[in-house]
Amino acid sequence: MTINIITLGCSKNNVDSEALAARFAKMGHQVFFESDAPSDIVLVNTCCFIQDAKEESIEEILSRTERKKRGEVGQVFVVGCMVQRYKEELRSALPEVDGFYSFAELPDLLNTQSFDLLTEPRDLLSTPAHYAYLKVSEGCDRQCSFCAIPLIRGKQVSKRVEQIVFEAEQLARRGVKEIMLIAQDLTAYGTDIYHEKALKTLLSSLARVQGLQWIRLHYAYPNDFPFPILDVLQENKVFCRYIDMPLQHVSERILRDMRRPSSPGKLRALIEHIREKIPGIAIRTTLLTGFPGETLAEHEELKRFVQEIKFDRLGVFSYSREENTAAYAWKDNVSPREKRRRQKELMQIQEKISLTNNQLKIGQCLPVIIDRENEDFYEGRTEFDSPEVDNLVRIKKQTILNIGDIYPVRISKANAYDLYGTVEMERN
Numbered sequence: 397m398t399i400n401i402i403t404l405g406c407s408k409n410n411v412d413s414e415a416l417a418a419r420f421a422k423m424g425h426q427v428f429f430e431s432d433a434p435s436d437i438v439l440v441n442t443c444c445f446i447q448d449a450k451e452e453s454i455e456e457i458l459s460r461t462e463r464k465k466r467g468e469v470g471q472v473f474v475v476g477c478m479v480q481r482y483k484e485e486l487r488s489a490l491p492e493v494d495g496f497y498s499f500a501e502l503p504d505l506l507n508t509q510s511f512d513l514l515t516e517p518r519d520l521l522s523t524p525a526h527y528a529y530l531k532v533s534e535g536c537d538r539q540c541s542f543c544a545i546p547l548i549r550g551k552q553v554s555k556r557v558e559q560i561v562f563e564a565e566q567l568a569r570r571g572v573k574e575i576m577l578i579a580q581d582l583t584a585y586g587t588d589i590y591h592e593k594a595l596k597t598l599l600s601s602l603a604r605v606q607g608l609q610w611i612r613l614h615y616a617y618p619n620d621f622p623f624p625i626l627d628v629l630q631e632n633k634v635f636c637r638y639i640d641m642p643l644q645h646v647s648e649r650i651l652r653d654m655r656r657p658s659s660p661g662k663l664r665a666l667i668e669h670i671r672e673k674i675p676g677i678a679i680r681t682t683l684l685t686g687f688p689g690e691t692l693a694e695h696e697e698l699k700r701f702v703q704e705i706k707f708d709r710l711g712v713f714s715y716s717r718e719e720n721t722a723a724y725a726w727k728d729n730v731s732p733r734e735k736r737r738r739q740k741e742l743m744q745i746q747e748k749i750s751l752t753n754n755q756l757k758i759g760q761c762l763p764v765i766i767d768r769e770n771e772d773f774y775e776g777r778t779e780f781d782s783p784e785v786d787n788l789v790r791i792k793k794q795t796i797l798n799i800g801d802i803y804p805v806r807i808s809k810a811n812a813y814d815l816y817g818t819v820e821m822e823r824n
């Protein structure tokens with residue numbers, strides 16, 4: 397059969413889709429990703445992180461069931477976080493779907509006895525051949541009051557260091573040059589199986605994997621930051637000078653209510669320390685705006701912090717009230733319109749910061765990995781940019797470049813979210 401897998405949500409879902417794809421392929425099916433071509437089966441891997449994500453998942457399911465009605469698709473199956481959380485509601489609301497499978501029910505979908513999303517080998521990548529996501533743990537032991545992820549994904553389960561290194565070696569052998577380490581909470585990696593933080597050990601082991609050129613880190617929790625990892629990042633060129641560390645907010649009151657106790661002073665000191673240890677590091681963060689009770693003064697405090705710290709990369713989400721989280725009990729008293737206004741204000745500040753930062757890069761020669769080509773340009777990224785979420789470097793097509801290779805690129809022009817440049821000499 398032909399199976400088309402559609403993935404919504406975060407990169408962790410991409411990894412899950414790849415694990416499912418590998419198993420389907422082993423069963424003799426022909427699997428592809430994100431296609432509009434006719435297929436026997438469409439499998440939609442959903443997200444329900446916030447309201448917008450739920451709506452996007454529902455729209456995707458409906459567009460696929462429409463195609464089923466037109467005869468372009470045989471059956472539609474739905475898996476992922478949304479099924480884990482709302483299976484019964486979905487089943488009654490969407491009878492045209494042929495099956496909903498929670499995580500525990502995936503073996504039924506695959507007609508097998510056992511299937512472990514976290515450790516299943518991945519022989520098919522949904523990403524371009526030169527980069528891949530590598531999930532180091534699943535679930536989360538924290539209890540942030542707004543977050544439904546622990547309810548959906550459960551407590552943290554870490555993979556063993558040897559297994560992650562084995563996967564990284566396999567990926568490198570098949571030509572992957574860049575891996576993105578992902579976890580709900582990278583900071584706590586290993587605490588469940590080793591009873592101590594093990595991120596430093598993991599990174600030291602990964603630094604020895606032959607063939608990888610870039611490794612980047614996603615989703616470090618700012619409290620209890622594992623400072624010894626900074627030495628490993630600094631000593632090994634394979635690690636991108638990049639860290640994704642969602643702060644969510646900086647107001648002491650809001651952080652306390654979010655159950656992420658900290659303060660602007662502590663967060664400032666943490667960022668300064670990271671920047672001191674690894675000069676030039678790009679710090680990416682995400683913020684949540686419109687949390688219950690967020691006053692204008694608290695929003696202003698957040699704006700001032702963003703202005704002062706000048707994050708290199710920033711994403712801003714509007715608070716979404718999620719059932720069974722602690723914050724669900726509190727009044728969602730910032731209107732949707734006001735949440736959007738605050739979100740926009742923060743992004744406008746960031747746009748100016750990003751423009752200034754990018755303009756400072758004009759004249760510099762930076763290693764750039766080539767992701768794709770279109771009619772006029774090659775598009776790539778620096779070590780300071782993760783795929784899909786960060787800046788692009790556009791290189792005018794003059795010579796032929798190999799997708800997935802890293803070239804020195806002299807930056808000649810910049811706007812807020814893109815750099816432009818030309819390849820300077822032989823590739824690295």
Ligand code: SF4
Nearest residue numbers: 536538540543545580
């Ligand atoms: S650390 Fe992240 S995943 Fe874990 S509960 Fe908090 S926000 Fe959710």
